[in-house]
Amino acid sequence: xxxxxxxxxRIGLYLAVLFIxxxxxxxxxxxxxxxxxxxxxxxxxxxxxGSLTPEAIAEMRASLEQLYGLKGDLLTQYFNYMKRIVTQxxxxxxxxxxxxxxxxxxxxxxxWTLGLLLxxxxxxxxxxxxxxxxxxxxxxxxxxxxxxxxxxLLYPIPYYILAVSVLLLLAYIFPIFPLSPTFPVGQMTPQKxxxxxxxxxxxxxxxxxxxxxxxxxxxxALAVATTEEPYVTYARLKGAxxxxxxxxYVFRNAMLPQVTxxxxxxGTVFNGALLTEMLFSYPxxxxxxxxxxxxxxxxxxxxxxxxxxxxxxTAGLIIDLIYPLLDPRIRHK
Amino acid sequence: xxxxxPSATGAALxxxxxxxxxDSLLWLLNARLAIGLSLVAIFVVGSIVLPxxxxxxxxxxxxxxxxxxxxxxxxxxxNAIGQDIFWFLVFAIRNSLILGVLVGIGxxxxxxxxxxxxxxxxxxxxxxxxxxxxxxxxxxxxxxLIILGAVIRGNSSFLTVGLIIVVFGxxxxxxxxxxxxxxxxxREFINMARFSGAGTVAILVREIFPYVSAxxxxxFINTILFAVNTEATLAVxxxxxxxxxxLGSIIFWALNYNxxxxxxxxxxxxxxxxxxxxxxxxxxxxxxxxxxxxxKRGVA
Numbered sequence: 001x002x003x004x005x006x007x008x009x010r011i012g013l014y015l016a017v018l019f020i021x022x023x024x025x026x027x028x029x030x031x032x033x034x035x036x037x038x039x040x041x042x043x044x045x046x047x048x049x050g051s052l053t054p055e056a057i058a059e060m061r062a063s064l065e066q067l068y069g070l071k072g073d074l075l076t077q078y079f080n081y082m083k084r085i086v087t088q089x090x091x092x093x094x095x096x097x098x099x100x101x102x103x104x105x106x107x108x109x110x111x112w113t114l115g116l117l118l119x120x121x122x123x124x125x126x127x128x129x130x131x132x133x134x135x136x137x138x139x140x141x142x143x144x145x146x147x148x149x150x151x152x153l154l155y156p157i158p159y160y161i162l163a164v165s166v167l168l169l170l171a172y173i174f175p176i177f178p179l180s181p182t183f184p185v186g187q188m189t190p191q192k193x194x195x196x197x198x199x200x201x202x203x204x205x206x207x208x209x210x211x212x213x214x215x216x217x218x219x220x221a222l223a224v225a226t227t228e229e230p231y232v233t234y235a236r237l238k239g240a241x242x243x244x245x246x247x248x249y250v251f252r253n254a255m256l257p258q259v260t261x262x263x264x265x266x267g268t269v270f271n272g273a274l275l276t277e278m279l280f281s282y283p284x285x286x287x288x289x290x291x292x293x294x295x296x297x298x299x300x301x302x303x304x305x306x307x308x309x310x311x312x313x314t315a316g317l318i319i320d321l322i323y324p325l326l327d328p329r330i331r332h333k
Numbered sequence: 334x335x336x337x338x339p340s341a342t343g344a345a346l347x348x349x350x351x352x353x354x355x356d357s358l359l360w361l362l363n364a365r366l367a368i369g370l371s372l373v374a375i376f377v378v379g380s381i382v383l384p385x386x387x388x389x390x391x392x393x394x395x396x397x398x399x400x401x402x403x404x405x406x407x408x409x410x411x412n413a414i415g416q417d418i419f420w421f422l423v424f425a426i427r428n429s430l431i432l433g434v435l436v437g438i439g440x441x442x443x444x445x446x447x448x449x450x451x452x453x454x455x456x457x458x459x460x461x462x463x464x465x466x467x468x469x470x471x472x473x474x475x476x477x478l479i480i481l482g483a484v485i486r487g488n489s490s491f492l493t494v495g496l497i498i499v500v501f502g503x504x505x506x507x508x509x510x511x512x513x514x515x516x517x518x519x520r521e522f523i524n525m526a527r528f529s530g531a532g533t534v535a536i537l538v539r540e541i542f543p544y545v546s547a548x549x550x551x552x553f554i555n556t557i558l559f560a561v562n563t564e565a566t567l568a569v570x571x572x573x574x575x576x577x578x579x580l581g582s583i584i585f586w587a588l589n590y591n592x593x594x595x596x597x598x599x600x601x602x603x604x605x606x607x608x609x610x611x612x613x614x615x616x617x618x619x620x621x622x623x624x625x626x627x628x629k630r631g632v633a
Contacts, residue, residue: 013467020468028477156616158562160569161605164584168601264470271475271566278570289476290570293483301483305476313471 003324014317021309025302026081030074091303094292102303106285110307113284116200117273120207125262127208128215129255135216136223136254137246148220154213159272163206163279170202177202203280210272218261222254229253256327263319266312274308366621372614380427387420410599414590418583418599422607425578432495432564432579433557439499440556441549444506449537449545451507452514463511469504475566477501482572491577494567498560506552510545517541547622554619558612565608580608 041057041064084090091102128151135147171177178199226232227250235245277286285304292300411417451462481497517523517540526536561580567573568581571589575582583604592600 013464016464017468017471020465021472024468024472025477028480152617152620153613156558156612157609158565158612160566160581160584161608164588164601165605267471267473270473274473274475275566275570289479293479293570293572296483298480298483301476301480305473305480308473308476309471312473316471 006324007321010317010320014313017313018310021313022082022085022306023078025305025309026078085306091306092299094297094300097297097300102299105288105300106303106307109283109285109288110311112282113273113277113286114311116204116207116277116282116284117269120204120273121211121262121269123204124208124211125215125258128212129219129251129258131212132216132219133223133246133251133254136220137227137250139220139224139227148216151213151216151220154209155217157210157213159206159210159275160279162209163203163276166202166206166209167279170205200282203276203282206276206280207269207272211269214265215258219254219258222257223250226250226254256323259319259323259326263316266315266319270308270312365617366625369614369617369619369621372610373618376426376611376614377430380423380430383423384427387423388417410597414586418603421578421583422603425580425583425604426607426611428491428578429561429564429580430557432491433560435492436495436498436502436560437553437556439495440503440506440560441553443499443503444552445510445545445549447503448507448510449514449541452511453518453533453537453541455518459511463508466504466507466511469501470508472501474501474563478563478567479570479572482567491574491579494564494573495560498563502556502559502563506556509552510548513545513548514541517544551619551623554615554622558615558619561611580604580611 041060045057084092089103091106094100094102094105097105131147132151135144135151138144232245232249235249240249273284274286274289276282277284278290281287285308289301289304291297292304447462447466451459451466478497478501482494523536523540526540531539564573564579565581565584568575568579568585569588571585573579573581575585584601587597587601587604590600592598
């Protein structure tokens with residue numbers, strides 16, 4: 001399989017995944033028993049102490065349907081929805097923050113989420129793989145088992161427990177970090193930038209801890225298997241040092257499945273980031289979603305899901321397109 | 334190797350001849366399994382037996398005085414809404430485990446059927462199936478659950494949440510089982526069976542299934558972890574049925590009533606410790622099984 005073939009195949013998969021994902025996002029709410037428009041109208045009705053006339057309600061319903069793209073039969077709606085996303089990247093307007101557009105709201109929060117995610121994922125991947133590599137390469141030694149135990153203890157702990165524990169320990173019992181973050185608004189200055197970093201450390205730490213354990217365990221298993229390959233033995237007989245064998249021979253090969261696994265697990269990592277944002281009140285997409293879920297702001301929720309799917313799929317695509325640079329087997333075939 | 338029940342297979346595994354004990358790696362595996370299984374056993378037995386002795390329905394509010402300290406009468410004290418924390422926790426673990434097992438059964442059946450058929454039949458069928466699987470893996474589950482939680486909140490039963498988790502949880506397992514089926518497809522004994530006239534279904538059931546069944550146990554345990562976690566995640570952000578005691582809802586209430594600031598530590602710390610021990614037990618059991626069976630099924 002040549003590089004071009006690989007890239008074409010991967011981009012085809014990317015488009016298909018986007019299509020399926022966005023379709024699911026469209027269909028899900030339509031199968032739900034609840035109707036957001038009716039809920040919103042009854043909210044207004046109670047606010048107006050029931051003084052709305054039936055005509056006014058009908059008019060409002062029509063205009064809301066127009067606004068939220070709920071006009072016509074299912075197929076027409078579907079085509080309109082897809083057209084709006086593909087051509088204008090438009091998810092309608094927020095209900096709670098009317099008339100702000102959903103796209104503006106989410107694109108404003110996305111940099112926060114992506115920054116937090118990118119940093120913590122890269123750190124967790126590098127650290128976890130280094131520890132896992134050492135634990136796997138020296139797997140006959142007792143000390144290496146201790147490294148693996150760290151992974152075993154960390155891996156099964158879910159995000160929300162990690163987040164609450166980290167808060168409990170580092171913000172409450174040992175008040176090193178703020179309990180709820182404050183983020184300065186307006187122009188970025190070095191001082192404000194420092195504040196942002198300081199306030200982002202706890203959520204980042206949670207995400208790093210969560211990704212760290214998983215990387216240790218999977219890398220260790222891969223490194224043990226790779227260490228027994230004939231070419232590693234050959235390198236040893238050639239007189240290559242331990243360090244060279246570990247990095248140039250074992251890591252270079254064991255790294256490849258880890259890159260693939262990273263691309264696949266992005267969805268899960270993204271879930272963790274959303275949850276962490278909610279628990280730490282971090283101003284990213286997660287917090288927007290939580291507010292929207294509480295206020296029944298469905299347009300914002302659908303926009304957030306659609307953009308989440310696009311973001312995760314795109315990140316996966318980028319990782320997979322970098323992959324041939326790391327794996328000579330795809331390049332030279 | 335049939336997978337009748339995890340505990341029965343575990344018992345069979347622990348009776349390893351002493352000659353093998355010298356092999357440090359095998360001993361380690363058994364240590365893992367032993368620790369994992371005993372942790373899980375404590376939780377399972379405890380959460381099945383103890384509720385029969387419960388003095389009162391733990392989800393009822395104002396049963397006891399508020400914020401009592403730990404004592405012989407209330408092992409973990411009581412919370413700000415007058416519930417006994419220990420009994421609430423027992424019921425929480427029971428409900429979480431019931432949900433996990435139900436979801437585990439559903440997911441295991443679907444992912445095995447999908448993964449085996451895709452890996453063995455191949456061709457266009459496999460391409461289409463894997464496209465759907467990859468889409469389901471890529472789609473972040475939490476946003477979707479948040480929407481569904483927001484839409485059906487209040488009138489959803491606890492099991493609806495489980496059903497949703499099944500719908501979005503089968504893809505990982507299907508992927509793993511497919512890769513196992515792929516590696517099995519080209520083996521000699523499969524060809525043997527094919528040449529002797531066995532049909533596709535017969536080969537799947539009789540030749541491949543025994544190899545995959547060990548992984549199914551592992552996948553089943555991992556799904557329990559996943560389901561308990563996902564429900565708890567939803568509960569922590571208040572989108573599951575928080576009236577039902579689960580490992581997530583107890584944390585939700587504790588955070589909601591600021592247990593930290595009122596100094597009621599057991600309320601928050603007890604469910605965290607219990608969750609960590611339970612997850613550790615399940616995880617050790619699943620990796621222990623996985624490693625113990627790796628050589629057995631010839632798919633390391």
